[in-house]
Amino acid sequence: MRLGFVTNSYRDDIALATVEQARAYRIAVQRNDIAQTILTEMGFDVIVTSDIEKSYQLLVTNKIDFVIDDKRLIKNMAKELNLPEDQFKFALPVPELFVKGYLAANKDLPEEQYQALLSAYQYISKSAVYSEVLHLN
Known part of the structure; x- marks a missing residue:
């Protein structure tokens, strides 16, 4: 995931060129999320919410200026919020918030199930939908 600052589209008064400039704004993060940890370590004063939907609700009502999310997910969040x-x-x-995801499994996973997962991943990763979702094209 390539996380960064997300705001309301009509906020033309906000133009960030650097991560440091975001310190002047109110930012919501989710409790125990990587964004809470990293931004706090970087010295940001953040507003902590219970989940991403709550963060977006604060954004929609202009109680905050930014949420942290992946660019590829913001249209879906808008749809979820009607x-x-x-x-x-x-x-x-925010380069410090770029995350590479992994699929974890029990080390005692039967070989047959491991092969089924691997095969499914290989099949899906070659699909147009996979490329579209990850914006690989």
Whole structure:
């Protein structure tokens, strides 16, 4: 995931060129999320919410200026909240919050199940939908 600052699309008054500039704004993060840990370590004063939907609700009501999310997920969040797809915009990536995801499994997973998971991943990773979701094209 390539996480960064997300704000309301109509917020033309916000133009971030650097992560440091975001210190002047109110930022919501989820409790025990990587964004809470990293941004706090970087000295940011953050507002902690119970989940991403709560963070977005604060954004929609202008109680905060930014949430932290992946650019590829903001249209879906707008749909979930019954808002226009273009309600939010990705303002700036935060390189310290780039995360590579892994699938974890029990080390005693039977070989047959391991092979089934591997085969399913290989099949899905070659699909157009996979590329579209990850914006590989």
